[in-house]
Amino acid sequence: MNVVITGASRGIGYELLQRYLKKGYKVYAIARNVQNLKNIPNVEAISLDLADLDEVLRVSKYLIDKKIDVVICNAAISLPHSPSFTPFEDFKKTIDINFLSIHALLSEIVPNMKSGKIVLISSLASLVGAPTSMPYSASKRALNSYAESLRNLLAPNIKVINILPGFIKTDMTAKNDFYMPFLMDLKSGVDRIEYAIEKNKKEYAFPKRFYYLIKLFNLLPLSLKDKLLQKVAK
Numbered sequence: 225m226n227v228v229i230t231g232a233s234r235g236i237g238y239e240l241l242q243r244y245l246k247k248g249y250k251v252y253a254i255a256r257n258v259q260n261l262k263n264i265p266n267v268e269a270i271s272l273d274l275a276d277l278d279e280v281l282r283v284s285k286y287l288i289d290k291k292i293d294v295v296i297c298n299a300a301i302s303l304p305h306s307p308s309f310t311p312f313e314d315f316k317k318t319i320d321i322n323f324l325s326i327h328a329l330l331s332e333i334v335p336n337m338k339s340g341k342i343v344l345i346s347s348l349a350s351l352v353g354a355p356t357s358m359p360y361s362a363s364k365r366a367l368n369s370y371a372e373s374l375r376n377l378l379a380p381n382i383k384v385i386n387i388l389p390g391f392i393k394t395d396m397t398a399k400n401d402f403y404m405p406f407l408m409d410l411k412s413g414v415d416r417i418e419y420a421i422e423k424n425k426k427e428y429a430f431p432k433r434f435y436y437l438i439k440l441f442n443l444l445p446l447s448l449k450d451k452l453l454q455k456v457a458k
Contacts, residue, residue: 226292228252230274230329231299233261235394236345239414240296241267252287254299254329274299274325275317284332292333294421296343297326300363302396305356307457315359322363323370334378341383343421344371348390348429351438355457364388368427375426387420388429389413406434 227244231237233255241251241261251267258269272283300322303314330342349357350364371386378384391397391404392413408416408431420428429435441449 225294226250226252226290227294227296228254228287228292228329228333229296229298230254230325232269233257233259235396235410236392236414236417237296237298239410240298240417243414243418244294249294252290252292254283274321274329277320277324277328280325280328281331284329288332288336292337293340294343295330295333295341296345296421297329298343298345299325300345300347300360300396302357302360304399305354305402307356310359318359319363319366322360323366326367327370334382337382339381341385341421341424342374342378343385343387345417346371346386346388348388348434348438350388351429351435351442353453355453371427383424385421385425386427387417387425388427388435389417390431390434406431 225248227249229237229241229244229251232241232251232253237255241253244251245264245266249266252270253261253267254270254272255261256271256273258271261267261269270283272279274280301318303310303318326344334342344367346367347360347364349361350368352361353365354361368386368388371384375384375386391407393407393409397404397407416428416430
């Protein structure tokens with residue numbers, strides 16, 4: 225069995241890599257810096273900057289004949305939260321890595337899959353358009369729509385699993401200088417992700433308490449929601 229994991233050199237991606245190795249998978253580990261992935265048995269490290277979409281397409285073509293069973297699109301970036309209007313280049317880089325690179329990677333793999341799983345790592349941040357993290361929220365919300373379309377396009381042979389985690393302790397969240405409700409340790413977070421993959425969950429959001437609070441927030445009148453979000457931006 226063969227699995228592709230993006231963002232495999234650290235955090236969630238590296239934890240997933242270790243778990244799939246224990247299951248006996250060959251892992252195609254994609255990361256910008258692959259130094260710590262070299263010389264690991266049954267791992268082929270692929271150095272790739274996901275912002276370079278031409279290179280992502282090249283890697284997709286390289287993986288055509290590898291008989292891929294699972295693709296886990298985990299890699300993402302997040303800019304520091306800011307009330308300032310995001311510069312175009314920063315916005316574009318976020319969209320390229322968090323969204324467009326996923327379709328580029330899948331473009332040659334999916335047509336050659338007869339069965340298997342596509343796993344997309346979205347975020348609870350996709351459910352609210354946070355004004356201080358506009359590129360990240362927008363990229364993940366776009367991913368939710370993409371997941372729904374892809375799931376129904378590829379059904380029933382290829383399972384598409386969209387996972388919406390809350391805050392998990394990783395290098396990315398370590399940079400945050402604000403309170404992160406329901407912050408989970410890495411192992412617990414990846415336990416949930418692994419569960420969703422194994423159970424073929426079409427969409428899986430966690431932690432549930434945080435998810436339900438967001439759902440309640442989205443039931444508020446739009447004028448009240450806007451007032452609360454505008455306070456966050458100040």
